[in-house]
Amino acid sequence: MRHRIFLSLLLCASAATAGSAPPPLAITSQSDARTIIRAVPEEAATDRFEVLAADNELVSYVGLSDGDVGGVVFRAGKLYGTLTRAQADTFYACRGYATARHQYWAQDAARWARSLVQAAHPATDVELRFTGKSTLKSIKAVLDNPAIGQVKAIVEMGTNPLNVVKVLSKTRDEHRQREHDKDMLEELGKLVPGDSETRLAEVLHPEDLTFLERGIIMAYPKYSVDFLVRDGKIQALQQPSFLQIARVKSALFYAPNMQWARCTAEAWPQAVPAAPQ
Numbered sequence: 001m002r003h004r005i006f007l008s009l010l011l012c013a014s015a016a017t018a019g020s021a022p023p024p025l026a027i028t029s030q031s032d033a034r035t036i037i038r039a040v041p042e043e044a045a046t047d048r049f050e051v052l053a054a055d056n057e058l059v060s061y062v063g064l065s066d067g068d069v070g071g072v073v074f075r076a077g078k079l080y081g082t083l084t085r086a087q088a089d090t091f092y093a094c095r096g097y098a099t100a101r102h103q104y105w106a107q108d109a110a111r112w113a114r115s116l117v118q119a120a121h122p123a124t125d126v127e128l129r130f131t132g133k134s135t136l137k138s139i140k141a142v143l144d145n146p147a148i149g150q151v152k153a154i155v156e157m158g159t160n161p162l163n164v165v166k167v168l169s170k171t172r173d174e175h176r177q178r179e180h181d182k183d184m185l186e187e188l189g190k191l192v193p194g195d196s197e198t199r200l201a202e203v204l205h206p207e208d209l210t211f212l213e214r215g216i217i218m219a220y221p222k223y224s225v226d227f228l229v230r231d232g233k234i235q236a237l238q239q240p241s242f243l244q245i246a247r248v249k250s251a252l253f254y255a256p257n258m259q260w261a262r263c264t265a266e267a268w269p270q271a272v273p274a275a276p277q
Contacts, residue, residue: 021132028125033060033074040064043134043141046092051106051236052193053113061116063088065138066131073120081120089255090272091116092137094263096253100246106228106236107212111265119269137252142240143224185223193236197229210243219243 022041037048037060046063053059060074063083070088073080083091095105095112105112134140187203197218206218215230221244228236245252255273262271 025128049238051109059113065135081122093255094268097263099242
């Protein structure tokens with residue numbers, strides 16, 4: 001049985017103690033973008049990406065599932081600003097809308113990144129507070145829990161003793177697979193925009209491939225991550241895989257009262273629903 005594994009490309013968060021919220025996360029102008037994004041608990045993040053924008057500037061982003069701050073924007077690896085909750089929800093929905101309409105958002109990554117930076121509220125320091133609770137759109141909720149297979153095997157051992165040998169063998173096989181996955185995650189996690197397509201393919205052959213007018217998407221559904229490649233280089237990496245969600249769970253992109261016609265790379269800030277009267 002194949003299980004999706006939570007991919008630590010940008011996130012290596014430690015789980016909070018059961019029943020308690022993770023500690024606040026302080027971000028300053030000196031903080032490193034990847035270090036911060038990795039520190040955001042998986043139940044608190046909706047998505048994260050790194051893209052090469054205009055003049056090959058690196059723009060990074062992490063969307064947040066709860067709290068006062070909706071998302072955090074980084075330029076050249078350093079804090080730039082934040083999005084409000086309404087802005088972040090709209091940014092997520094509009095990129096999903098574009099992808100579901102077969103216009104994968106990251107093929108226009110430079111334009112989305114430019115409007116993201118323009119919409120962000122500049123900040124020199126930010127403190128993120130987490131509740132420890134997951135939402136339907138959190139990365140933790142979107143991805144399958146890799147421990148489920150192990151739990152099922154233990155249940156089978158208790159309810160059907162005749163399958164003990166078979167289940168124990170299956171458990172060992174799954175343990176070896178998880179160790180292999182951990183090795184793959186470590187190597188994939190070293191890749192950044194600007195690295196070569198060849199290096200990505202050497203780490204792991206794509207599980208899915210989509211041809212675009214400008215570039216290709218090398219996708220890894222097992223890990224729910226997309227790499228956009230153009231001219232032989234990684235231009236963007238995105239998790240969770242918006243391509244995968246668009247195919248099987250497009251309802252996650254829904255937001256009430258959204259002005260969908262404005263969901264373009266430039267106009268998405270105007271798609272924010274009006275506040276209820």
